[in-house]
Amino acid sequence: MRDRMRGTEDAPGPRRGQSSSPSTTPAPARSTPAPAAPSVGASTKPSAIDDRRDRRRRRRRRLLMWTTVVGIVVLVGSISTVSYAIVSNLTQPGPAAEEPAPAAPADAAVELIEFPQDEPAAAAGAEPCTTVNVLSSFENAQMVESLAAAYNSSPRNVAGSCVTVTTSRDKSGVAAAVVAAGFPNLSDDQKPAVWLPDSSTWVEVAQAEGATSLRAEGSSVAISDIVLAMPEGLAEAIGWDAEAPTWSAVFESAGDADLWSGLGHPEWGAFKLGKTSPLVATSGEAAMFASYGTAAGSLDALTATQVEDPDVQAAVHQNELTTSHYMATPEHFLWHARQAEASGSAADFLSAVIVDEKSVWDYNRGITSRDGVTRTQAEPPAEQLVPIYPADGFYSADNPAVRLTGAWIDPVESEAAADFIRFAHTAQGQAAARAAGYRDLNRMLDESVAQVGRLDVAQRGTLAFPGADVVTAVQASFSEVRKRANVLFLLDVSGSMDEAISPSDTKLTQARKAIDAALGHFTSGDDVGLAAFAQAPDGAMVPGLVSPVADIGGSRDAFLGALGGLSSMGDTPLYQAVDAFAAQQAASWSSDRINAIVLLSDGENDAPNAPTIGADQMLANLADMHHETPVLIFTLAYGADADVATLQSISGATGAHYYDATDPSKLEAVLGDLVTSF
Incomplete structure (x- = not known):
C-alpha cells in the first residue's frame, strides 16, 4: 500500500517495522527491559518504600546527569560525519529529489544527524505571497504552529514569490477521513498543501480509506514518546x-x-x-x-x-x-x-x-x-x-510531514510546501520542535522541557508502530473489543425545541437526526436507551423513558421509533430529569460497562407547575453517587439559550465532559465527537 503511494520524486526510506524509530531518525538501541514492578504486598513494606525512595533519588540524579550530557552530545553531533539530505525543488525537472536520509544506525547514541543550517532568502519574493496551509493533529498543533512561526520569521523566495505558512488542526482520525475524502467541505483556498499528523499510522488509515492526494508517506519532523x-x-x-x-x-x-x-x-x-x-x-x-x-x-x-x-x-x-x-x-x-x-x-x-x-x-x-x-x-x-x-x-508519535497533491495546489505552492518541510529538518526547525516540547530527530529534548515534564532524556525503549495491515485490523476490531456501554440518551423536549434553525429543521428534528447518526457508533452488546423530559401543565415530567436501556442489537428499531415519535411541549424540569435518570442509571451500574447519560438541553431549568429539586441538591446527589456507582453525564449545550454553566457543573460533578453545540448546525458533528467516549 505504501509502495503505491510513494512517488518517483521521493527517495525511499526504511519501512516501519524495519526500524524502531521514525524513517529519518537513527535507529535507537532497544533498552534492556527493566525488572517487573514489585508485588503489591512487597511495596507496602517500609524497607521496600525506603528502597524505592533511594532508587528515585538515583533516577533523578541520572536525569540531571543526562540533561547535561545532552548539551555535550549536541556539540559532538556538530562534527559528526553523518550526512543529511535535504528536500529540494520537487516541482522542477531534473534529478529525483531526496527526503532527509537516515543516519547510519551503527551507534545511535553517538552517530547523530547533523542538522543543516536554514538558508532563507536574502529578501522576500514578490507579493501576493504564496500561502501554504498545513493541517496538523490536535496533539501536535502547538509544535506545528511553532515551526510555521519560525519559518515565517525569515524572508522566503520560492519561484519569485514570498511564502506564508498557515496552520489548522483537527482530531487525528477526523483529519485522516477528510484527507481520504479530498476535503469536500473546504474551498480550494482553504485546503492544505501539507498534512502533518502526529503519527504516520494516520497516513495508513487515510490510504486504507482511499486517499489519492498523498504524495509520499511522509518525513518525520519530531518525536514524542x-x-x-x-x-x-x-x-x-x-x-x-x-x-x-x-x-x-x-x-x-x-x-x-x-x-x-x-x-x-x-x-x-x-x-x-x-x-x-x-x-x-x-x-x-x-x-x-x-x-x-x-x-x-x-x-x-x-x-x-x-x-x-x-x-x-x-x-x-x-x-x-x-x-x-x-x-x-x-x-x-x-x-x-x-x-x-x-x-x-x-x-x-x-x-x-x-x-x-x-x-x-x-x-x-x-x-x-x-x-x-x-x-x-x-x-x-x-x-x-x-x-x-x-x-x-x-x-x-513520529509527526510525519506529508505533501499533498490535488487540483487546488499549483506548482509554486507545491514547491513552497517542500521548502517548509525542508526547513523543519534544519537546525532552526529542530530547535523550534524542541522548544515546543518535542524530541528532535536525534531524540534530544530541551533541558527545561525534560525537567518540568520529568521526561527520561536517555530513554531508548521505543517500539516500531506495526504495519498498515495491523493498524487497519486493530481499528476494525475496536467495536468488538472495547468496553461495552450502558448509555441513556436524555433529550430536552420542552417547547423551545420547536424553534426553527433552518427552512427545513427545528431544533427537535435536527436533534433526532443527530441522535440517529450517533446511534451508528453502538453495536450489539451495547445497552442503549432513550428518555425525554418536559413538564406538563399538571406538573408531571413527561414523556419520561420512551425506549428502555437494552442491547441495541435487538432494540435499535424500537429506539428509532421512539425517537421519531418525540414532540416538544411544556417547560424544562432539568434538575428533576437529571436527578431521576441518574439514579435509574446508577441502579443498573456495572463495573464491566461505561455507565453514562448523554444529556442534550437547549435551556435552563424552568419548572413552575410543581416544586422540583434544586441545583445544589442535584449536584450533591451526583457527587455522592459518583463515589459508589459512578454514572458519567456528558452534557451538550444545544442552542444559544442553553444553560452552559449548569451543564458544565453537571458533567464536572460526574467526571464526564461538556460539549458545546450552541451553534445548532454543529450538533451532529459535536454529538459524533461525544460518542467516541464509549
Whole structure:
C-alpha cells in the first residue's frame, strides 16, 4: 500500500517495522527491559518504600546527569560525519529529489544527524505571497504552529514569490477521513498543501480509506514518546516511578479493584485507567497496540492474523474492561484531572492515563485545554504527573510531514510546501520542535522541557508502530473489543425545541437526526436507551423513558421509533430529569460497562407547575453517587439559550465532559465527537 503511494520524486526510506524509530531518525538501541514492578504486598513494606525512595533519588540524579550530557552530545553531533539530505525543488525537472536520509544506525547514541543550517532568502519574493496551509493533529498543533512561526520569521523566495505558512488542526482520525475524502467541505483556498499528523499510522488509515492526494508517506519532523502518566503520589505508592512495569502489569493492576486499598489508599477508589479512542487519537492507537501485543505475546512483532484471532481479541477485551472511559484527546483527560485536583485530588478522576510526553510537560507547567483548541495557563498543579516508560517498550508519535497533491495546489505552492518541510529538518526547525516540547530527530529534548515534564532524556525503549495491515485490523476490531456501554440518551423536549434553525429543521428534528447518526457508533452488546423530559401543565415530567436501556442489537428499531415519535411541549424540569435518570442509571451500574447519560438541553431549568429539586441538591446527589456507582453525564449545550454553566457543573460533578453545540448546525458533528467516549 505504501509502495503505491510513494512517488518517483521521493527517495525511499526504511519501512516501519524495519526500524524502531521514525524513517529519518537513527535507529535507537532497544533498552534492556527493566525488572517487573514489585508485588503489591512487597511495596507496602517500609524497607521496600525506603528502597524505592533511594532508587528515585538515583533516577533523578541520572536525569540531571543526562540533561547535561545532552548539551555535550549536541556539540559532538556538530562534527559528526553523518550526512543529511535535504528536500529540494520537487516541482522542477531534473534529478529525483531526496527526503532527509537516515543516519547510519551503527551507534545511535553517538552517530547523530547533523542538522543543516536554514538558508532563507536574502529578501522576500514578490507579493501576493504564496500561502501554504498545513493541517496538523490536535496533539501536535502547538509544535506545528511553532515551526510555521519560525519559518515565517525569515524572508522566503520560492519561484519569485514570498511564502506564508498557515496552520489548522483537527482530531487525528477526523483529519485522516477528510484527507481520504479530498476535503469536500473546504474551498480550494482553504485546503492544505501539507498534512502533518502526529503519527504516520494516520497516513495508513487515510490510504486504507482511499486517499489519492498523498504524495509520499511522509518525513518525520519530531518525536514524542507515548507514556503512562500518573499523579506522583500514585506512582510512588505502587512503585512504578522507581521500577517501570510491563504493559501486562499495567493492565493487570488496572483490573485489580482492591489495589489502592491494599496499598493503604482506599480514598483513591478503583484504579481508573484513561485512554483516548483509537479511532480518534494516536495515544489511543498506541494503547490498543500494547493491549494486542500483550495478549498475543509479541509487542514488536504483532501481526494482523494475531489481531483477528478470537482468543487474542477476548484477552484484549478483558484488558479494555480496565478502562474508566474513552475520550477524544489527551487534553480531555488532563483537563478533568486538573478540575478534580481543584476540588480534592486528581486521583478522584484518574489513576493513570496513556498520553504523549508533550501533554505531560504541558500539564506539569499548568496548561490545560477543555476542547483541545483553547489553552488555559494556571499555576502548576500540586499533584505533578510522572511519565512511566513501560519496561517492555512503548511507542513514539513520529509527526510525519506529508505533501499533498490535488487540483487546488499549483506548482509554486507545491514547491513552497517542500521548502517548509525542508526547513523543519534544519537546525532552526529542530530547535523550534524542541522548544515546543518535542524530541528532535536525534531524540534530544530541551533541558527545561525534560525537567518540568520529568521526561527520561536517555530513554531508548521505543517500539516500531506495526504495519498498515495491523493498524487497519486493530481499528476494525475496536467495536468488538472495547468496553461495552450502558448509555441513556436524555433529550430536552420542552417547547423551545420547536424553534426553527433552518427552512427545513427545528431544533427537535435536527436533534433526532443527530441522535440517529450517533446511534451508528453502538453495536450489539451495547445497552442503549432513550428518555425525554418536559413538564406538563399538571406538573408531571413527561414523556419520561420512551425506549428502555437494552442491547441495541435487538432494540435499535424500537429506539428509532421512539425517537421519531418525540414532540416538544411544556417547560424544562432539568434538575428533576437529571436527578431521576441518574439514579435509574446508577441502579443498573456495572463495573464491566461505561455507565453514562448523554444529556442534550437547549435551556435552563424552568419548572413552575410543581416544586422540583434544586441545583445544589442535584449536584450533591451526583457527587455522592459518583463515589459508589459512578454514572458519567456528558452534557451538550444545544442552542444559544442553553444553560452552559449548569451543564458544565453537571458533567464536572460526574467526571464526564461538556460539549458545546450552541451553534445548532454543529450538533451532529459535536454529538459524533461525544460518542467516541464509549
